[in-house]
Amino acid sequence: MATFSSVTPSHILQAIAECDRRGGDTFLKLYGFAPTAGYAVVHEGRSYDTKAILGVAHRYATGRLAPPDEFSGGADGAAKILRKRGFEVTTPPGATAGPRRPARASSARGSAARGASARSTAAPARRAAAPERPVDLCPTCFMALPATGVCDDCG
Structure with a gap:
């Protein structure tokens, strides 16, 4: 079973660039993916198959x-992972983008007390993430290079 914890936005952008270079149909056939209707990752105005990317x-x-x-x-597979990595994913008609929380009913009397406690326990602002270092790729086979800088396949 594949785990996607090591997939970064940089890897996703590399896959999108390859899809653009090869063309969508060729890209899908090359890697054995069938075209899917429904969820699509959108990048720079173009749509791509979530699962293949x-x-x-x-x-x-x-x-x-x-x-x-x-x-x-x-929704709980590729679309969810791509959204977590910061990509826009379209939702097919009739599906929800994710679980929705029910709206809370508030009373005029209790809202002031809740507002005061929410301000005092608010989490500090998050620091901006450090920019990711681009992955070095083998110029021959386009695989990620190990730390040695020498491709394991091409030498």
């Missing part, structure tokens, strides 16, 4: 393609 991004991150039968492309 994440599977190939996994290849850039680990050197191993995540085959289509090892993970889902739906």
Whole structure:
């Protein structure tokens, strides 16, 4: 079973760039993914298959393609992971983008007390994340290079 903890936004962008270079249909056929209707990752105004992009991004991150039968492309699969990495994912008609919290009923008398306690326990602002270092790729096979800088496959 594929895990996607090592997949970063940089790996996803590499997969999107490869899809652009090869063309969508060729990209899907090359990696064994079938076109899917519904969820799509949107980048710079273009839509891409969530499952194929994440599977190939996994290849850039680990050197191993995540085959289509090892993970889902739906709301709790590829779409969720891509959203967590900061990408826009469209939701098919009739589906929800994720779990919704019910709205809380508030009373005029209790809202002032809740507002005071919320201000006193508010979490501090998050620091901006450090920019990611781009992954070095082998110029021949486009696999991620190990720390040595020498491709394990091409030498």
